[in-house]
Amino acid sequence: MSHVEVEHVTKQFGDVTAVDDVTFTAEEGEFVSLLGPSGCGKTTTLRMIAGLEMPTEGAIRIGGEDVTDRPAYEREIGMVFQHYALFPHKSVGENVGFPLKMRGVPAAERRERVAEVLERVRLPDVMDRSPEELSGGQQQRVALARALVFEPDVLLMDEPLSALDRVLREQMRVEVQRIQREFDITTIYVTHDQAEAFAMSDRVAVLDEGHLAQQGRPLDIYESPQTKFVANFIGESTTLSGTVADRDGKRLLETDAGVTFELPAAPGLADDRMTVYLRAEKLGISPDSSGATNEFPATIATTNYLGEKTQFFCTLADGTELVVAEQGFTALDAYDAGDTVYVTIDPADLVVARDPGQDESNTAVDESVA
Ligand SMILES: Nc1ncnc2c1ncn2[C@@H]1O[C@H](COP(=O)(O)OP(=O)(O)OP(=O)(O)O)[C@@H](O)[C@H]1O
Ligand SMILES: [Mg+2]
Known part of the structure; x- marks a missing residue:
């Protein structure tokens, strides 16, 4: 009790x-x-x-x-x-x-x-x-x-x-x-x-x-945020939903925004449709491609220097907005609006959950897997 x-x-x-x-x-x-x-x-x-x-x-x-x-x-x-x-x-x-x-x-x-x-x-x-x-x-x-x-x-x-x-x-x-x-x-x-x-x-x-x-x-x-609302309200994240595919022994999420992620090997990812929440501070940003897993290109829209961190607002090829946060001072001059950058995330840092679907009310999902 x-x-x-x-x-x-x-x-x-x-x-x-x-x-x-x-x-x-x-x-x-x-x-x-x-x-x-x-x-x-x-x-x-x-x-x-x-x-x-x-x-x-x-x-x-x-x-x-x-x-x-x-x-x-x-x-x-x-x-x-x-x-x-x-x-x-x-x-x-x-x-x-x-x-x-x-x-x-x-x-x-x-x-x-x-x-x-x-x-x-x-x-x-x-x-x-x-x-x-x-x-x-x-x-x-x-x-x-x-x-x-x-x-x-x-x-x-x-x-x-x-x-x-x-x-x-x-x-x-x-x-x-x-x-x-x-x-x-x-x-x-x-x-x-x-x-x-x-x-x-x-x-x-x-x-x-x-x-x-x-x-x-x-x-x-x-x-492990269980709804899109929680993922967005607690800190900054970008939500991308997509379709799960198995290829060459890897489990992939092909997002509607055109970016493909390799998902961590974990049970509970059996759904056809899944969502990833990308925490701004877990994303890395670089002017060059390193060919790492879960790397994808984006275009810089604006940069916000906040002292303890710098926010980079980017867009993906289909126009989806994405925010990356880097700690402390980063070489701001390195990026101008319109520059192409390469964004990466460690598979272990991907927050993967069931797709809340088209439902804008963000109904709770039963389970999430980090
Ligand atoms: N006495 C009341 N009569 C009519 N509507 C009310 C009344 N009290 C609260 N509401 C409505 O209920 C909802 C929740 O209000 P509540 O004050 O509990 O929110 P809150 O989370 O405390 O917000 P805040 O952070 O602004 O204090 C709001 O839509 C509010 O307008
Ligand atoms: Mg109140």
């Missing part, structure tokens, strides 16, 4: 299906992220777990108990929102102590517990200050302290770092993770930022237009 179980949950707002038959779990003490682009149903899912929104269909269980019909105040859940939602006219101590006051904890004990939790989020000596005197990162620690002070079973966070600037956001990732580990609290964390989800989570659930596209460890999601 998992600690939090979201089972076949659907939420409809009139004609809009915000969440569509979503199932995922979080184990005791686990950090699970809900990851996906804007509007995919992350907040709605979180609000249903909190009891702030009722599912149209499906069930939510916490610690094995069905809480689907239980109101928010009867679920022991701490919540942190994007905009701290602190009371501006109350002191930090009153803010953090609020959930205890609601639960009838006497003032003296309240003060003690507030001081202790502020210590644990590394924010001592601010009890009597106004939240408005604190920085964004400090305010978010206050919000976290308020969510944790009553020792809830589960912590829910909705994009808690998105209002912070980049440097602070990256520092706070580490800090939120440290606090989560120290409190050993089952956590469900909403973000649209892949790096954030990967850096912090034990497991990630990727949402695509209200559907669960995939749940797994960051490594599994990166190495």
Whole structure:
């Protein structure tokens, strides 16, 4: 039994299906992220777990108990929102102590517990200050302290770092993770930022237009995306589909774009139609042909120097767009728009999956083979 179980949950707002038959779990003490682009149903899912929104269909269980019909105040859940939602006219101590006051904890004990939790989020000596005197990162620690002070079973966070600037956001990732580990609290964390989800989570659930596209460890999601949506949302990839052919003892994928790949020897590649996801950073680029396996020509369209990497946007003979990323500085001057280059990929780096077909909704495939 998992600690939090979201089972076949659907939420409809009139004609809009915000969440569509979503199932995922979080184990005791686990950090699970809900990851996906804007509007995919992350907040709605979180609000249903909190009891702030009722599912149209499906069930939510916490610690094995069905809480689907239980109101928010009867679920022991701490919540942190994007905009701290602190009371501006109350002191930090009153803010953090609020959930205890609601639960009838006497003032003296309240003060003690507030001081202790502020210590644990590394924010001592601010009890009597106004939240408005604190920085964004400090305010978010206050919000976290308020969510944790009553020792809830589960912590829910909705994009808690998105209002912070980049440097602070990256520092706070580490800090939120440290606090989560120290409190050993089952956590469900909403973000649209892949790096954030990967850096912090034990497991990630990727949402695509209200559907669960995939749940797994960051490594599994990166190495074996199960849908085109996941492959494209997690990092940059080019998707090429084609027909499998056996020739001279080799298994080949003849893609519709005209490029042929030698597939790794692996079971599960029996379908006639398959798809390869080419990770931008796994592709190599060179002005000359080396005759290597899985090498193909492309034409440079544009080059983007980004500091830590350079992106090369290329086109294949049939016009299909392809992106290659090289780490660090590469001799930019070596390529001009219109130049022919040779792109290679190690067969071991090919992510091969069943062809999702012409279906633009990217329905999940049952199996993928890396
Ligand atoms: N109260 C509501 N009434 C009507 N539609 C809603 C309501 N709440 C959410 N929606 C719709 O449901 C869908 C999912 O919204 P949700 O807020 O869960 O997305 P999200 O993944 O959190 O997006 P974001 O990253 O922008 O916060 C959207 O199409 C949204 O417009
Ligand atoms: Mg949201």
